Every structure is written in structure tokens, then in C-alpha cells.
Amino acid sequence: MIILNNSPTCSADAPFTEGEMASVLMDASLRVGIDKVRVKFPFGRRMGGPDMWSYARQDQSNGETYGRSHEPLGFGEVTIFFKEAYTCFGSVEFNPSKIIYDGKRLATWEETQTSFVDVLRLTFPYFEGNDDPNEFKITRLDLAVDFEDVLDPDRVLQDFARFEPIRGRKPVVFQSPFTGTHETVHYKAKSGLEVMAYNKSVERKDGGRTIRIEVSLPGKELTAFGLDSLAA
Numbered sequence: 117m118i119i120l121n122n123s124p125t126c127s128a129d130a131p132f133t134e135g136e137m138a139s140v141l142m143d144a145s146l147r148v149g150i151d152k153v154r155v156k157f158p159f160g161r162r163m164g165g166p167d168m169w170s171y172a173r174q175d176q177s178n179g180e181t182y183g184r185s186h187e188p189l190g191f192g193e194v195t196i197f198f199k200e201a202y203t204c205f206g207s208v209e210f211n212p213s214k215i216i217y218d219g220k221r222l223a224t225w226e227e228t229q230t231s232f233v234d235v236l237r238l239t240f241p242y243f244e245g246n247d248d249p250n251e252f253k254i255t256r257l258d259l260a261v262d263f264e265d266v267l268d269p270d271r272v273l274q275d276f277a278r279f280e281p282i283r284g285r286k287p288v289v290f291q292s293p294f295t296g297t298h299e300t301v302h303y304k305a306k307s308g309l310e311v312m313a314y315n316k317s318v319e320r321k322d323g324g325r326t327i328r329i330e331v332s333l334p335g336k337e338l339t340a341f342g343l344d345s346l347a348a
Contacts, residue, residue: 124221124260126262126263127264128264134268141261150259153256157205157252159246163241169183171183171184181198183197190215190216192211207255250345253335254343255334256332256335257343265326266325273313277289282305302314309334310331311330312331313328
């Protein structure tokens with residue numbers, strides 16, 4: 117079997133079996149890709165008027181104001197959020213794999229850090245006082261591994277639906293309305309932790325047999341593992 121060095125995308129000289137996929141996932145040298153990131157930061161003052169934001173509203177029960185806007189970047193876009201209450205926080209959410217590769221492959225963490233410089237630059241017209249990297253916190257991080265050629269994607273997903281990666285949680289299973297084959301198996305905890313396996317080729321409509329294994333880590337999990345800062 118051949119695994120591409122320093123790449124979050126796995127390929128093999130023959131189709132992956134379930135056992136080989138498990139071995140790759142347990143390999144300490146495996147480098148996972150980044151599918152989505154959200155970063156939160158305090159700001160001193162929100163710039164511009166309501167026209168800058170695609171959505172903005174005030175909660176009449178507590179006086180909090182919040183909203184969002186979108187900016188194109190690369191092949192994708194960046195979503196910019198704000199919340200004004202006792203303290204003011206902004207955040208950005210983006211998919212580096214979409215921005216850099218149009219979703220055709222996964223971005224590495226190093227590539228994600230590089231793209232974050234451009235993401236942060238997009239926020240400058242929206243906020244004042246958000247340039248201290250020590251105050252930036254990662255509140256969502258989606259880690260993923262793609263297996264480019266899987267022997268039997270439906271069997272892999274059926275077996276994944278019988279596992280229990282999140283204790284006590286049953287999976288939500290999505291099947292093809294035409295063939296009945298498994299397309300997505302999704303586990304979600306109350307904390308916001310999510311574990312998913314799905315047929316990426318169905319989403320891409322490329323006729324292939326690519327399976328993506330994905331873990332979405334919310335802020336609480338990132339803090340628990342000491343991974344909520346850009347440096348970590």
C-alpha cells in the first residue's frame with residue numbers, strides 16, 4: 117500500500133479494504149486535512165452601518181445585537197459574524213479545502229494557517245481592534261481524511277453505522293433513494309462533537325469511490341485538549 121507522504125489524502129496501489137482503512141487511521145504518521153475552521157476574537161468597535169452586513173438583528177429580550185456577512189475568497193467564501201453584548205466578539209468561519217482546492221482535495225493545517233492571513237485581512241473593514249493573535253480562539257475545527265479508492269463503500273458505511281464512536285449516541289443514516297446504499301453515517305454528541313463517514317464521491321458526483329472520515333471538534337472539546345489557540 118502507498119500512502120502519500122505529508123498529505124491528508126490517502127491513495128493505494130489497490131482499492132482500500134476496511135482493515136487497511138483502519139490501519140491508516142491508527143498510523144501515528146497520518147496527517148489529517150482541514151475541512152472547516154471557526155476563529156473567534158474580541159473587537160473594540162464594529163465598523164460601517166447595517167448595509168455592510170447581509171443579516172443583522174437585535175434580540176429584544178436581552179438587547180444583544182448579532183449578524184453575519186460573506187466575502188468571496190479563492191474558490192470559496194468566508195463568513196464573518198459579530199455579537200455585541202456585555203462584551204463584543206467577532207468570528208470568521210471558512211473551509212480552507214474549498215478556498216484553496218475547490219473541495220477537490222483536503223488542505224493541510226499549514227495551508228490553513230497561510231489562508232488565514234487572507235481571511236483575517238477580509239475582516240479589517242468590519243472591525244476595529246482585532247489584530248492581537250493571542251486573543252484569537254479556535255471554536256470549531258473539522259478534521260478529515262479521504263480514502264480515494266475504497267473496495268466497497270456501502271459495506272464500510274454499514275459497518276460504521278454499527279460502531280459507537282460517541283458513547284450512547286445512535287447514528288443518523290442517509291441512504292440513496294434509488295439504490296438504498298449508505299451515503300452518510302453521522303454521530304453527534306450533546307457537546308457538539310460530531311463524527312461522520314460519508315461517500316464523498318456522491319457529493320462530488322464524480323463516479324468514484326472516495327470515503328471521507330470526519331471529526332468536528334467544537335470549542336469545548338478543543339479547550340479540553342488545549343487546542344483552542346492558533347499556536348496550539
